[in-house]
Amino acid sequence: MNLTRTQREQRTQRERTVPGLTLLLSFVSFVTFVSSVPAARNGVIRGRVEVRRVMPQVERRPGVTDLGAPPSRDVDDRMRSVVYLESAPRRAFEVDEGGRAVMDQRNETFVPHLLAIMTGTTVDFPNSDKFYHNVFSLSKPARFDLGRYSAGHSRSIRFDRPGIVRVFCDIHSHMSAFILVFSHPYFAVTDSQGRYHIDNVPPGNYGVIAWNEGNASEAKAVVVPDGGAAELDFALR
Amino acid sequence: MSVRVVTLRLASMLVLVASAAAVHAQGLPSEPIALAGGRVTVGGDVSATVGSPDPGFFNYTDYEHSALRLVRIDVAAAAKAGPHFSLLGEVRSENLDTLEAYALYGRIRPWTGRDFDIQVGRIPPTFGAFGRRAYANDNPLIGYPLAYQYITSLRPDALPASADELLQKRSLGWLVRYSVGAPGVDRGVPLVSAFRWDTGVQVHAGAGIFSAAAAVTAGTVSNPRFSDDNSGRQFAGRLEARPVPGLIAGASFARGRFVSDAAVRSALGDGAPNEEFTQTAWGADAEYSHGYYLVRFESILSAWRVPTIRTPTIDEPLRALSTSLEGRYKIVPGLYAAARVEHLGFSDLVGSTSTLPWDAPVTRVEVGTGYSIQRNLLLKFSYQHNTRDGGVLQRVENLGAGQLVFWF
Numbered sequence: 345m346n347l348t349r350t351q352r353e354q355r356t357q358r359e360r361t362v363p364g365l366t367l368l369l370s371f372v373s374f375v376t377f378v379s380s381v382p383a384a385r386n387g388v389i390r391g392r393v394e395v396r397r398v399m400p401q402v403e404r405r406p407g408v409t410d411l412g413a414p415p416s417r418d419v420d421d422r423m424r425s426v427v428y429l430e431s432a433p434r435r436a437f438e439v440d441e442g443g444r445a446v447m448d449q450r451n452e453t454f455v456p457h458l459l460a461i462m463t464g465t466t467v468d469f470p471n472s473d474k475f476y477h478n479v480f481s482l483s484k485p486a487r488f489d490l491g492r493y494s495a496g497h498s499r500s501i502r503f504d505r506p507g508i509v510r511v512f513c514d515i516h517s518h519m520s521a522f523i524l525v526f527s528h529p530y531f532a533v534t535d536s537q538g539r540y541h542i543d544n545v546p547p548g549n550y551g552v553i554a555w556n557e558g559n560a561s562e563a564k565a566v567v568v569p570d571g572g573a574a575e576l577d578f579a580l581r
Numbered sequence: 582m583s584v585r586v587v588t589l590r591l592a593s594m595l596v597l598v599a600s601a602a603a604v605h606a607q608g609l610p611s612e613p614i615a616l617a618g619g620r621v622t623v624g625g626d627v628s629a630t631v632g633s634p635d636p637g638f639f640n641y642t643d644y645e646h647s648a649l650r651l652v653r654i655d656v657a658a659a660a661k662a663g664p665h666f667s668l669l670g671e672v673r674s675e676n677l678d679t680l681e682a683y684a685l686y687g688r689i690r691p692w693t694g695r696d697f698d699i700q701v702g703r704i705p706p707t708f709g710a711f712g713r714r715a716y717a718n719d720n721p722l723i724g725y726p727l728a729y730q731y732i733t734s735l736r737p738d739a740l741p742a743s744a745d746e747l748l749q750k751r752s753l754g755w756l757v758r759y760s761v762g763a764p765g766v767d768r769g770v771p772l773v774s775a776f777r778w779d780t781g782v783q784v785h786a787g788a789g790i791f792s793a794a795a796a797v798t799a800g801t802v803s804n805p806r807f808s809d810d811n812s813g814r815q816f817a818g819r820l821e822a823r824p825v826p827g828l829i830a831g832a833s834f835a836r837g838r839f840v841s842d843a844a845v846r847s848a849l850g851d852g853a854p855n856e857e858f859t860q861t862a863w864g865a866d867a868e869y870s871h872g873y874y875l876v877r878f879e880s881i882l883s884a885w886r887v888p889t890i891r892t893p894t895i896d897e898p899l900r901a902l903s904t905s906l907e908g909r910y911k912i913v914p915g916l917y918a919a920a921r922v923e924h925l926g927f928s929d930l931v932g933s934t935s936t937l938p939w940d941a942p943v944t945r946v947e948v949g950t951g952y953s954i955q956r957n958l959l960l961k962f963s964y965q966h967n968t969r970d971g972g973v974l975q976r977v978e979n980l981g982a983g984q985l986v987f988w989f
Contacts, residue, residue: 403615405624405989406659408671408684409713410706411819412785422620425931443870475889476826476870482915489914491872494826562810 354412385571390541391424393534393554393578417452420520422557423581424533426460427540430551430563432528436484444468446501449477449522451568454511454521463506463527470498478514485509485525508558524555547571554578613989620662625989626655628717632982638755638973639943639967640724641732642776643768645676648725649965649982652676655683655716664693694700696787703807704783707796707817707911708773708833710866710879715775717986719876721909721919722949723963724982728881728903729775731925733940735885735899736810737770737804738763740848743891744939748932752941752972762844763889770803772883772901772925773862779805779815801837801860803883811845811855813838827871833864839885850890860885861898873911879947880904893932899939900928906911913952919963922946941972959986 399422405553442464448455448474456560461467469479471493479487479499485507490499492515503509506527513519524531532540547570551563566574613624632649635641653691657671671684684704706712711729714720725732732754734747739762741747750757754769781798800806802817813836822830832908840858866879884898905923912918923945927938949963961984969976 365778400615401619402612403619403622406622406657406669406671407615408657408659408669410717411700411705411707411713411783412696412787413667413688413690415696474826478913482953487914489873489911491911492827492875493871493872510956564893 354437360447363444374427378452384547386542386544386546387431387544387568388543388573389420389427389550389552389568389576390539390573390579391427393427393537393538393556395425395578395580397559397581399423399557402518402520407427411468414482415452417518418450418455420459421536423538423579424456424458424536425538425540425545425554425556426458426524426533427542427552427554427576428460428524428531429542429545429579430524430553431548432530440472441579442466443536446470448472449479449513449519452513452516452519456514456521458522458524458533459487460526460531460533461503462529463504463525464502465525466500466502467523468498471495474562476515477519479507479511480514483507483509486523489514501549519563522557552576556580586770586929589839611873620751621660622657623656625657626653626716626718627987627988628653628984628986630717630723630982631986632723633980635978635980637967637969637978638732638752639945639970640730640964640976640980641755642725642730644716644756644766649723649980653717657684665690674829674909679714696785696792699786700783700785701781703778703780704796705778705801706773706793707783707819707882708802708835708862709819710772710829710831710868710877712775713784713851716988717984718957718988721907721951721961722919722921722947723961723984724947725775725905725927726879726905726907727878727922727923727943727945728772728905731943733771733901733927734769734942735803735887736763736767737801737839738844740840740844741769741889741895742885744893744895744930745887745932745934747895747939748930748935748937750938751937752969752974753941756822762841762847771880772903773802773864774805777805780807781814790823792821792823798837801839802835803860803885804864806837810841810843811838812842812857813859815860827869829866829868831864831866833866834862838863840887845888848890853888858886858888875985877907877910878905895930895939897928898928899930901940902926916950918948918950920946935972942970944968944970957988960984961986 401419445461445467456496471477474495476492478492485504485505486509488501503525509523511521530542532542534540545568547568552566553563556563561578566576568574597752612876613622630651635647642883644973654674660668667688672680673683674680679774684703686700686704689699708732711726734750734754734757739759742760756766757769758766779800781796783796785794798815799809801815818833819833821896831897839860845855862883881903886898905924907921909919928944929936930939947965951961955961965980967978
């Protein structure tokens with residue numbers, strides 16, 4: 345039988361009221377009881393996100409003033425989505441990884457186009473092109489401007505506030521990317537097939553949201569079983 | 582300025598702000614509109630500028646339009662018809678007047694693997710640097726560089742009979758009348774026009790750190806034309822180098838017949854040759870940027886040859902030299918400060934009673950700031966100190982202006 349923390353505290357309180365040997369015996373039996381309760385095992389939420397709407401590429405502004413045609417560039421992978429827990433288990437907020445991530449600037453494209461990180465993460469923005477880039481964002485969670493820098497150089501910014509950060513290049517207006525900053529670790533970016541899996545989720549009831557290019561789904565309820573997996577698919581229009 | 586015009590401008594600004602707010606509310610990115618699977622793209626640049634009265638006509642681009650009191654709407658489109666051909670165009674309206682086809686040309690890329698293009702039609706300027714970025718969101722300040730905006734007293738269709746008549750018109754280029762050629766009043770020309778594009782054929786090629794462009798067009802850099810008025814062609818060329826990241830250095834040249842056939846006939850009679858009445862321009866420009874600052878320099882020397890029919894005659898070319906230094910520094914994300922210092926000088930002309938620069942020299946210092954309300958909505962403020970050394974108009978003017986720019 346699982347006891348809630350409140351129940352355990354109430355029981356402990358009652359046991360404090362009995363004196364002497366009774367107290368000792370009760371304590372020993374309580375410890376034995378608690379140690380016999382198996383620890384809850386984390387589970388997995390997995391599934392697939394289907395993006396059903398047409399996702400046109402961000403085109404260059406018409407280069408009417410250019411003396412010639414612009415060079416070719418890569419295209420963004422705009423079909424990837426982020427799936428995340430609407431509200432996370434309490435202990436999730438005790439995690440402070442402070443890790444690093446990379447968003448490259450390559451052939452006039454941010455790579456990856458979509459990055460999901462935890463608060464405290466520092467993101468490096470290397471410039472892998474032969475010309476200048478100028479990464480900036482005017483989003484509320486992170487307002488920054490890294491200035492102009494050339495190939496082979498990198499600048500970084502630490503993201504301390506959760507939210508959606510739109511990233512642009514001040515020189516190449518067709519370059520854009522998203523960084524989603526979470527205050528908990530329960531999120532995942534879909535792969536090229538739209539599949540995702542959020543690992544190490546404590547068992548319980550959750551609301552799960554899928555997000556793609558500024559569009560978020562309604563929260564879907566899911567029950568993560570003890571040590572098991574919950575399947576959840578999304579269709580974004 | 583009439584009440585109607587002011588009302589229209591205020592209404593435009595409100596529409597602009599409301600549109601931008603709507604865009605912001607919907608979270609829409611500032612992206613061009615893509616149609617036909619990305620083969621057609623449409624972009625726009627809308628600016629509304631409100632500024633001080635300018636009785637000295639320092640910022641006028643003609644008698645009716647001041648660069649400091651202007652609502653400008655640009656809509657540009659590019660249509661790709663395969664890897665070798667694109668059609669590009671732009672329409673523009675100033676102060677909600679009629680729409681004008683600012684650009685309309687075809688771009689041919691014969692070899693997709695080579696940086697080589699041929700552009701035919703109403704083409705972008707070959708000469709200089711500013712002409713290709715004369716959009717409100719490319720200009721860190723509100724005023725335009727003098728070389729591209731300040732109207733001199735020279736006209737291609739009307740001519741002073743003598744040096745004395747030209748000297749009498751110093752500082753009156755915004756609305757000038759001469760005794761030879763077209764009889765009415767009209768504006769003069771700037772050194773290089775940023776407000777009209779020329780018509781012709783342009784070839785561009787790039788290799789390594791160098792790129793070059795050459796064009797043959799109907800007008801001249803100061804008087805771009807859709808249809809020719811003197812059966813003479815202008816040749817323009819530009820060489821650009823990018824030796825290190827952030828540095829762009831360019832040199833430009835242009836030469837073409839300036840005076841219209843009708844004006845030459847009025848001055849010299851039927852059958853008089855027109856070949857020698859040209860505008861020749863040389864330009865040098867450089868841009869360097871790194872981190873949070875950007876510096877631009879541009880100098881343009883222009884020489885016009887015009888016929889005269891009475892003494893004292895104008896025998897030497899009428900020269901004008903413009904020098905401009907501009908800087909921008911980003912203070913914090915979304916906020917920058919900018920400044921431009923420039924001078925426009927003119928060569929001396931010998932008249933009956935005095936020797937003076939043929940137009941009144943102008944110096945301008947402009948400082949300003951820009952704040953990005955959102956990525957594609959920019960609010961700018963600037964302050965100008967203008968001085969003119971001579972002429973009949975006000976010689977010193979301090980002007981303030983605010984501008985709201987929305988682009989997609």
